[in-house]
Amino acid sequence: MxxxxxxxxxxxxxxxxxxxxxxxxxxxxxxxxxxxxxxxxxxxxxxxxxxxxxxxxxxxxxxxxxxxxxxxxxxxxxxNHIESNQVDQKDDQVDQKDDNESLKKVKNIIAIASGKGGVGKSTLAVNIAYSFLKQNFKVGLLDADIHGPSIPHMLNLEGKPELNENRKIIPFDYKGIKVISIGFLLNEDQPVIWRGPMVHSAIKQMAQDTDWGNLDILIVDMPPGTGDAQITVSQNLPLNGAIVISTPQSVALNDAKKAIGMFEKVDVKILGIVENMSYFILPDGSKEDIFGKDGGKNLAKELKVNFIGSIPLDKEIRLNSDLGDPSKLEEKYFDEIVNSFLKNSKLKI
Ligand SMILES: Nc1ncnc2c1ncn2[C@@H]1O[C@H](COP(=O)(O)OP(=O)(O)OP(=O)(O)O)[C@@H](O)[C@H]1O
Ligand SMILES: [Mg+2]
CATH class of the missing domain: 3.30.300.130 (Fe-S cluster assembly (FSCA))
Known part of the structure; x- marks a missing residue:
């Protein structure tokens, strides 16, 4: 062979x-x-x-x-990325300045990323989007997880978005949050493999062809890993930076470190680390550190980045994701994350 x-x-x-x-x-x-x-x-x-x-x-x-x-x-x-690229090129020719027009009125763009899958990126993205909304921010949410978009499910949204008179995608609305996901644009049985260039143009189009209107903050839910999607987002969206989420186990932390290294290489600022599934609250109210203690905090210290906070493993969080309605989540964890984030970040508001 x-x-x-x-x-x-x-x-x-x-x-x-x-x-x-x-x-x-x-x-x-x-x-x-x-x-x-x-x-x-x-x-x-x-x-x-x-x-x-x-x-x-x-x-x-x-x-x-x-x-x-x-x-x-x-x-x-x-x-079939050639087809998508052609669409890109055509749009570029029709109206060069149109490219970033939709994003011009977006004051801040923050990516939620992790090295490892299933650590709670989408959960964090959805819930902090709602916490920002509660604090009267104008919020958008972009699901850039081309391979496994989960935002539509987490917000109980379905259907195909419509186009406005300028041929921009009208985002979905969850209680005032403007939401777009590749999940809305894909046919469920679409067999096309979303390889690099395809991922690239799909993310670019979702970001640039959506009518975001005026937004204070656009939260981008990233797929796991350090591949094409990360590079595309970092090179095509004017990001403030990325929040990296990890669970406390050393395997997850190692992957988080890789993700941070990758973002630094492409000049994306790390806005901080969030530790998820940090501990479990026992029926008597005491905490159990099932996955180890302070892993995220120590990593933040080691890499000299901001430690934003930790979120426990909580059944309510999972139930609310499945229910598709973060507004029903009564726990305050995500509000605390947003408050801690706002204290240390320099958002353009
Ligand atoms: N703190 C938590 N307590 C309980 N369940 C949680 C918590 N965080 C996340 N989950 C659950 O864990 C699962 C994975 O979370 P989520 O989909 O947010 O991870 P992800 O990092 O976005 O995954 P992927 O890499 O596949 O995109 C979901 O079922 C979610 O409800
Ligand atoms: Mg996800």
Missing amino acids: SNISKEEILKLVKEISLDKDESIFSSDLIEDIVIKEGHVQISIFATKDNFQILEKVGKKIEKTLKKSINALSITSVLT
Whole structure:
């Protein structure tokens, strides 16, 4: 396997005989062939009109190649970022200054990020958005989690957003918070793999093509990790900085450290660390540090960043996420986080 080349794979692909209804495929539609450590990935450019046929073609390519070459795995993926980029370019040409127009009236943009998944980014994003709203801030929420958008569920919002007369997306409204999520724009069964460039244009479009109006603060719920989405957000949105959230275990803290390192590399300021699931309140009111103690605080100290505060593991928090209505959450944890954040941050208000 080690010396099989892209050219050879392409040659084999060209020889594959197709059924009549698959004949729209041509080898020009092969966008990339990546061979890495014995694994082969073939990207095929698809549009919404031909992805069903190309999905079938992709399977056929996989099957045929498996017979001819000795690879650990052969996978075909459909991509369509070219289409999105073209839309971007067209918009750029129509109205250059339009690009950041929507964001011009947004005074502050803050990303909520973590290195590790499932540590509570979306929970924090939604609940602090509501806490800011209670303090009379004009708030927006952008769900940049292209792979697993959870904001629609957490705010019980569904449907497709409409466009206004200037062809800007009208955001959804949760009690006054302006909300946009890729979840509103995707078809649930959309098979397209959201690879780098696609992630890039989807996030850019959501940020720039939404009619945010005047906002004091736009909160961006990031996907986990240190990949394309993080880079895109940091390079395309005028961020004040990022709040990094972690649980107290050392694995999570290590990932948080990586995320902080990545943001610093791309010149995004770290506005502070929030520790989530810090402790558990026992029925008698005492605290139990199930995941260790002060991990987030110590990391903040080590990296010389602001420690914003901690949030306990609390059943009410989870129940309210599932209920889709953060306004029902009676606990004050997120108000305290917002107050602590406001004390140390220099928001432009
Ligand atoms: N402090 C908490 N107490 C109880 N449950 C919590 C707490 N924080 C988050 N959860 C629950 O943990 C789960 C994961 O939280 P959430 O979806 O906010 O994480 P995430 O970091 O956004 O995940 P992903 O990386 O998948 O985007 C959710 O079910 C949420 O309700
Ligand atoms: Mg999330």
